[in-house]
Amino acid sequence: MSELFSTCCIPQHLSDSTTSPQLSRTYQEMTRSATSLYRIETLVFLAEMKLVPVSGISLLSVMAVSGVSVRMDHLSCPLCQEVLRTPAAIPCGHTFCSLCIQDFWDNEEKHGRFCSCPECQYTFHPRPNLIKNIALAEMVEAMEKSRRRNNVGSVGKHRPAAACHQAGPSSSQTQEKARPMKSPQTPTVSEALKSRVCPTHDRLLEVYCCDDDQCICLLCALVEHKAHSTLFVNEGWSRKQKQLQDLKKESKRRIKKREKEQKDLTESIQRIKEGSRAAEEHCEGVLAGLIDSLQRHYSTTVRELIRAQETAVVAQAESSLCNLETDIAELKKKDTELEELSQTDDDIHFLQSWPSLSTLSEPQNLSSVSTDPHLPFEAIRTAVSEFGDRLESFLAGNGSSQSPVRPEQLPVISAAQTLEPTTRSEFLQYACELTLDPNTAHKDLSISMEDRMVRWDPKKQKVPVQPHPERFTNRHQVMCREGLEAERCYWEVEMVGNKAEIALVYWGINRKSRSKTSAFGGSDQSWSLDCSKGYSVSHNNKSILLSATPSQHKIGVYLKFKEGTIAFYEVSDRMTFLYRTQKYTFTEPLYPGFWLGDESPITLCNLRHKRF
Numbered sequence: 001m002s003e004l005f006s007t008c009c010i011p012q013h014l015s016d017s018t019t020s021p022q023l024s025r026t027y028q029e030m031t032r033s034a035t036s037l038y039r040i041e042t043l044v045f046l047a048e049m050k051l052v053p054v055s056g057i058s059l060l061s062v063m064a065v066s067g068v069s070v071r072m073d074h075l076s077c078p079l080c081q082e083v084l085r086t087p088a089a090i091p092c093g094h095t096f097c098s099l100c101i102q103d104f105w106d107n108e109e110k111h112g113r114f115c116s117c118p119e120c121q122y123t124f125h126p127r128p129n130l131i132k133n134i135a136l137a138e139m140v141e142a143m144e145k146s147r148r149r150n151n152v153g154s155v156g157k158h159r160p161a162a163a164c165h166q167a168g169p170s171s172s173q174t175q176e177k178a179r180p181m182k183s184p185q186t187p188t189v190s191e192a193l194k195s196r197v198c199p200t201h202d203r204l205l206e207v208y209c210c211d212d213d214q215c216i217c218l219l220c221a222l223v224e225h226k227a228h229s230t231l232f233v234n235e236g237w238s239r240k241q242k243q244l245q246d247l248k249k250e251s252k253r254r255i256k257k258r259e260k261e262q263k264d265l266t267e268s269i270q271r272i273k274e275g276s277r278a279a280e281e282h283c284e285g286v287l288a289g290l291i292d293s294l295q296r297h298y299s300t301t302v303r304e305l306i307r308a309q310e311t312a313v314v315a316q317a318e319s320s321l322c323n324l325e326t327d328i329a330e331l332k333k334k335d336t337e338l339e340e341l342s343q344t345d346d347d348i349h350f351l352q353s354w355p356s357l358s359t360l361s362e363p364q365n366l367s368s369v370s371t372d373p374h375l376p377f378e379a380i381r382t383a384v385s386e387f388g389d390r391l392e393s394f395l396a397g398n399g400s401s402q403s404p405v406r407p408e409q410l411p412v413i414s415a416a417q418t419l420e421p422t423t424r425s426e427f428l429q430y431a432c433e434l435t436l437d438p439n440t441a442h443k444d445l446s447i448s449m450e451d452r453m454v455r456w457d458p459k460k461q462k463v464p465v466q467p468h469p470e471r472f473t474n475r476h477q478v479m480c481r482e483g484l485e486a487e488r489c490y491w492e493v494e495m496v497g498n499k500a501e502i503a504l505v506y507w508g509i510n511r512k513s514r515s516k517t518s519a520f521g522g523s524d525q526s527w528s529l530d531c532s533k534g535y536s537v538s539h540n541n542k543s544i545l546l547s548a549t550p551s552q553h554k555i556g557v558y559l560k561f562k563e564g565t566i567a568f569y570e571v572s573d574r575m576t577f578l579y580r581t582q583k584y585t586f587t588e589p590l591y592p593g594f595w596l597g598d599e600s601p602i603t604l605c606n607l608r609h610k611r612f
Contacts, residue, residue, distance in 0.1 A: 502593075
């Protein structure tokens with residue numbers, strides 16, 4: 001019968017084996033299509049003769065039996081893109097709405113062209129007669145009847161039991177209100193069946209939309225998802241099974257990788273703890289021969305520093321370890337869900353669960369932890385060793401030609417020092433750009449080099465200076481424009497002479513008085529480092545004389561605003577520590593300032609190009 005059907009429907013000139021290969025392929029394709037259409041027509045006929053239930057035949061079911069590829073545009077006219085109306089087949093085998101192809105050919109003839117197929121461009125001469133595609137016509141009619149029956153049944157007073165099992169709840173609020181309450185004899189729809197029914201059209205979910213990654217019904221495929229790539233549900237399930245296996249492999253690979261990182265990090269933590277004990281023993285051995293009072297002081301301090309450093313490093317490593325454990329737990333949970341999903345045979349449940357399981361979360365970034373257990377404590381070990389060497393030199397000074405080391409020159413180790421930058425490149429990470437404020441400069445001071453250099457110029461006394469409320473009137477002082485309140489700030493000052501002060505000042509400092517309240521370091525409004533033949537630090541009219549002798553012309557200032565400390569250094573590749581203030585509570589931004597005692601200039605160093 002199928003061969004007879006194809007013979008009746010296919011033009012004779014296309015079946016000739018002597019035609020071109022292209023026409024021969026067209027003939028074979030049309031033969032397969034005709035055979036499929038014959039199967040479709042047979043199913044429609046059986047349904048209308050009530051030999052099979054109409055409710056059991058959907059368009060996709062017909063396609064599955066007939067072997068037609070799942071293309072939802074088979075029932076659409078290529079010209080108007082709507083569902084076929086009066087389907088008409090032309091000799092090349094393509095089908096269009098009867099009116100659409102007639103209008104198309106009329107337009108072709110109007111422009112003096114032969115009639116041709118809009119799909120394959122095959123030309124016909126003379127104009128062929130249209131052949132009604134009975135199979136597609138009946139198929140479209142059956143679909144429309146089925147849709148009308150579903151629409152009528154959804155608002156009727158009594159709904160058939162079969163329809164209840166096939167359709168879910170109506171999406172229309174009006175229909176819900178019009179529908180009476182179900183009698184006790186009315187069967188309820190199970191949760192499993194509800195998940196297989198389209199909530200919009202009350203039809204079975206038979207199609208899988210690859211573009212939107214969801215299961216849909218036939219009407220959804222013909223309307224909302226018309227231009228999308230679609231598959232049968234079972235085909236979609238088969239494809240996703242392959243992706244599932246790949247995803248499971250990737251999940252297990254990541255788990256294995258993270259477990260290895262967890263093991264390595266755990267071992268690193270253990271080595272750090274062992275290194276901490278070794279550093280502690282080393283430092284205690286160096287301090288063993290010191291005087292009891294010094295030994296008690298330094299051993300206690302060093303032990304606290306090592307423990308503090310250990311706590312900081314281990315805390316960082318344990319934080320990374322915690323992140324690893326979280327990642328592994330999430331990956332194992334996802335792996336379990338993937339394993340459960342791989343065992344299910346419920347294609348709808350599988351495809352509905354797939355979007356939430358189809359991707360793996362990105363791992364968290366781990367803080368870098370040194371694998372060398374001695375590295376975090378190297379600064380403390382070095383400081384204690386240097387202290388021991390200097391102390392031995394000091395104790396042996398009376399019997400040696402080497403000049404003795406004064407107690408003031410012995411390093412005072414503090415937690416802040418060991419955790420602070422030690423090299424100039426490390427300090428430059430916190431470099432800030434400063435400029436001098438001419439409005440604050442005493443009338444005898446001359447500012448140049450883009451407001452970076454200041455010099456005491458006695459000749460300037462003869463030149464009138466515009467009065468300004470912010471100007472220092474009785475002291476050769478100047479302040480910067482920038483107020484500093486960042487957590488860490490660093491800048492450098494270069495001096496040629498040996499009479500200058502480097503200060504940090506509140507903006508409200510007295511600028512007109514002749515008393516010490518206007519001098520840098522003379523009140524609680526300022527802190528200063530006096531750089532003369534020696535160094536001294538002043539605050540609130542109290543000074544501390546430092547033992548260090550000036551050996552560099554460049555001074556670095558390191559401000560930790562939130563911590564409330566100011567530190568001064570002589571600048572070289574290995575910074576020489578001079579002094580760190582006790583902790584203060586800074587109540588407002590601090591402005592760098594300078595006092596000049598001779599004609600030698602002071603220059604703010606440009607650190608912009610050296611910062612990175």
